[in-house]
Amino acid sequence: MSVTPQSMLPFPKTDLLARQDRLRAKLRETGADAMLVFSQESLFWLTGYDSGGFVFFQCAVVTADDRPITLLTRRPDLLQAKMTSTIEDIRIWQDADDANPAADLKAILDELGLQGGRVLIELNTHGLTGWNLWRCQQTFGDWCRLEHDEQMLRFLRLVKSPAEIDIMRTAGKICDRALDAVIETARPGLLDSDLKAAYLASILGDGADMPPNAPLFNSGERAVFGRGVTKPRKLEAQDQILVEYPVAYRHYNVKTEWTVLFGQVPDKQRHMYDVGREVLTKMTDLARPGTTLGEIFDAYANGLDAAGYGRARYGATGYSVGISYAPTSMDVPPMIYPGAQMRCEPGMTLFYHVMNGDGDTGLAMGVGHTLLVTEGAPEVLTYLPDELTVIT
Template sequence: MSRHDFAVEEFAGRRARVRRAMAEKELDWLVLFHPVSIRWLTGSDAKSYQEFQCLLVPAGDGPLAMMAREGERAEILDDALVDRLETFGGNENEDPLPRFARLADEFGLLAGRVGVEVPAYYLHPHHHIAIRDFFGSAFVEATNLVHDLSLVKSPAELGYVRQAAAIADEALTVFGAALRPGRSELEIAGEVYGALLARGSGLAASPINLVSGERSCYSHGAPTERRLQPGDYGSIEYGATFRRYTATLGRQFCLGEPTARMRELYEIVRRACDACIAEIRDGAPATAPHEAARRVIGEAGLEHGRVHTSGYGLAPGFPPSWGEPMHMIGGSGYTLRAGMVVSVEPPVFLHDERLGARIIDNVLVTRDGCELLSRRSRDLIVI
């Protein structure tokens, strides 16, 4: 990812939208820590998020200043649209907070209201406390300001999402061919990773979930040395990326003829997915698709197995997540808008039965409904 992946005009439009949102909230400055937010405004793909990095955005037309570790200086200068770069550390350890305080003082942040992102990752609690104390009454939490603006994707962004979805589809063919008794979950996952990388995908922000046999009741189980056996039921979920834009795909499989209960769980989940998709359209509350899926699962007496969200927005992901703050779940305050890309994945996982089922697809929200991005069959894969 770099500033070269989008036209300068697209970055300018994003910055203008952020500044309008800042004006609505009467913010003089915005301090961003989430790498997705920083990337959306600058194009930076640097790994400085592993330590301390931030972007200072003024409410007016002033310069954007970025702070990052010294090791990423060259990459940021080449690939990011920033007007000022301040680095710390390098070949010796350095506390970044004094450098941040000097930069904030130089730009006069303490003279106004400062919106600050407080992400679940990427900002150490000690740094958060120090920054909050530094700004004092000027501190205003603005965690989702940029994220909410980036939910609706531009035509260029959607082009990258479609390329990621096409790669994910191709990897599913490789997965199906790799399924056979005697092979370990790790061996199969390795073939999927190889297929993704060979077809132009980067490494997705979250690792592959692959479970089989008695582990099929795990909703996010990583592949292990367990070797597949005849009669095994299981599931896979993985993400493909293009320019960090992620498309996810999840399917159920069985080695041999599935039992009646296996088929029943699969069919319930598929009906829940269909009900969810049928409610997705521009202007729909994010709770509506969720409630439709929930009804299907609840009527089957399996509400206790519905262990997570019915779906969420997909972002240009950085480890450990490709998800956006918009979830299709009870209590969500979001409204679906044309141009959003969301996953659909209402699940059923039953620990007591050692079984689970989840089908994962991505859809593009449109004015009249939604478009399924994967072109692959959603049928149970039976080997």
């Protein structure tokens, strides 16, 4: 079977070329001559290119004019670049003890006549390590004006197209079925990792990607943690497990958060649930055009403070979701924190949660979902059960 260039584009080629036109227009508007794209998320959105090669040194050069995009990558990524993207000019740098791909990149910029030009570089990405940035800075010196891109591509992809929204709706349905599978699996005597396995089997069997980051399945005293931890733990007859996980479909992520309780529910923990659900409802209703993300945070903070849980609340309570590669399912910025000035727009997709971990009592409660901002009331993309889940 022969390799057919551009045979596996994730979107119609016209959509991808239109996105490239938007980026070039933005570059011209800001007076930049070119941009160095290191983010795999940006490469996927811009060209369709789908690879894990970003963990090495990989960069696409996009000029402000209409010259073709040039990709610099390694040999294992060559065929994927040809088949999954619109990129036709693909250059390879070779592994060696003295390899310096930044020098290969500078040679491409020289071919494009960019010496002395203003070149933006995509900095806020796991695709550009500090070491690789240092190599670029040392190699380029003052040969060109290397400047921060100010999150240009990240903000261009913040508002989703109808095709992207369809993908995220599919991810939401996969996420919903996984939560059902987790709840159906939950019972005392299992390891909390057994529930994690049920989640993975459900989403992968449903056509999802591997999640870009490990899910959070924290049980017992660890349920108050805001991050996952190692070593499985056996679920007891009187117990709790806080669940937060991503589902990625075609690299577009949604997330959910829920709490499963075992045995008798303490009155204080039921109150924590009632407060969390009420606050989440208020936050959700605020996700309308014109509302700032800071106002959504205020609803979260005021709700927990009024209920007496001010000590437990976080400094941020949600963020944008969309295209994400490992190691995270967050597509940030933006985030929902005090004073955040970004305003909701139709087409934005947000995950936010109300996580309440009481370090004094050891009780935990968390609820959260993904939503789509519309012209009116937001559309919730990941459902939560109507009632608190209690396994007796």
